[in-house]
Amino acid sequence: MAQELGTLAQRTADRLAEKHVGVVVAAVAEDTVEIRGAGSTGAGDGRVPGPDTLFEIGSVTKTFTALALARMAAVGRAALDEPLADLLPAGTAVPSRDGRPISLEHLATHTSGLPRLPRGILLPVLLNRSRSDPYAACTAEALLSGLARTRLRAVPGKRFRYSNLGSGLLGLALARRAGTDYESLISREICAPLGMTDTVVTVDAARSDRCARGHARPGRPVTPWHLADLAGAGALRSTATDLVAYVRAQLDGGPAELSEAIRLSRAVEHRRSSFARVHLGWMAHRLHPRQGAHLQIWHNGGTGGFSSFVGFDPEKRLAVIALGNTARRSVDRPAFDLLHTLQQQCASGTN
Template sequence: MAQELATLAQKTADRLAEQRVGAVVAALAEDTVEIRGSGRTGADHGGAPGPDTLFEIGSVTKPFTALALARLASGGTVGLDEPLGDLLPDGTTVPSRDGSRITLRHLATHTSGLPRLPRGMLLQALLRPTKPDPYADCTAEALLSGLARTRLGAAPGKRFRYSNLGAGLLGLALARRAGTDYEALITREICAPLGMTDTLVTVDGARAERSAQGHSARRRPVEPWDLADLAGAGALRSTATDLVAFVRAQIDGGPEGLSEAIRLSRSVEHRTSRFAWVHLGWMAHRLHPRQGGHLQIWHNGGTGGFSSFVGFDPEKRVAVIALGNTQRPVDRPAFDLLRTLQKEHG
């Protein structure tokens, strides 16, 4: 099985590297995992990317933020249905609609009614299209000030509407309740229990030398993103090795203390169609019976210079992680590999 997995992972990494500067792919089936890289890291210290190369993972950060919510909720620190306003500074105005208030559950399932981006950000992007990090000005003060002037597109809980703003506010609110910052919260609640030492917001020292350089879709080097206080929406950096540990916990249940949170995160469902739904932090769908009827739970991500994908099937115990250091989605080859693993381990 190991040789077969290694071959599939390498073929997918090579396929991704054809149109990207570099890529790393991890393929997991039951207790076997193979990680392969292709192309270049693009950094001065160069070489091919591998299991311990750090990438910006963009919105793959959101399952971490949602799992932190489940962890704090299972421990009684917060409630899933606690209003967002209860975790923010006194005097903060949080929009509501039709008498419904935004809760933490709504933020983690993209059903808050909030827009995709913070108020005024789209205009800023149009006025300054070459700005290296469009989220750099998303300080807590700016986010909460804009929130007070934001109108909801639907009553909370009614409709799925993907929102970076909502996920970022969730991370900000959870860190505030926990009395720490977002990075320390994720380290304490998720990374430390799983032995993940390379999943973080701020990269320095030796890790900087293991970091890939981000590139635009035209393969030109770009500046990194940090997302300021919207970190919960997409600020994490990670490696294929760490993400394997994260997804293995999703499949196997994780260590004591985290397992309850994982169960809670997946017990929450908001249907978006007959075949698709969202959990806390994860997208999910079941393929049509003609495609095998397999379950796929996943999230993708993208920043100015990186793209990412994590997908798994807890029923077949298979998973795929794909990381690229180019602003070009890795989803299609990653989904293709996931379907291949599902067929072969059905």
């Protein structure tokens, strides 16, 4: 099984490397894990990225933010239906609509009614004329000031509307409740129980030589993104090794400290259609019966120089991770294809 799984992972990595500077692909089938790389880290030394190469994972970060909420809710340090305003500085103006306030669950399921981006960020993101982080000015002060002038697009809880602003505010609010910063929150609540030592916001000197260099496109390197106090929306960096530990917890239920949080994160759901829904942090859909009716739970990510995907099937204990160091070149399709291939093989008994 390991040889075939490794072949499939390498084939997907090679396919992605045709359009990316470098990629790493991890495939998980029950207790077997294979990680393969292709292309270059982009660091100028010709190295092929591998299991311990750090990539910006962009919006995959949102699943960590939501899991931190689930863990805090599981032990009574927060509540899913708790209003966002309760976790922000006294006097912070938080919009509502039809008398319904934004709750923490609304933020984690993208049903808050908040817009996709903070006020003042849309134009820099659309133009993207600079290689620098367009979110660098998103300090807590700026976010909360803009929040007071933000109008909700829908009644909280009624409609799915993907929001970086909502996820960033959730990370900020949870860190305030925990009395720490976002990076420390994720390290303590999630990474430490799972032994994930390379999932960070800030890269220290000991890790810097293992970082992939981000690219807007092949031949055009870009500077890293940090996202300031919007960190909960997409500031984490991680490795294939760490993300394998992360998805295996999703497949197996995780250690005792996280098991209830993982269960809760998937028990909560908001239906987007007859076949698609959103859990706390994760997107999910079930394929058409002609495609095997397989369950796929996933999230992707993208920053100024990176693309990422994490997807899994908890019913068959399968997972796929794809990390690339080139922006605007989605890794989603090949990653979904690999996950579906593993699901089909499992269904046919070839794994």
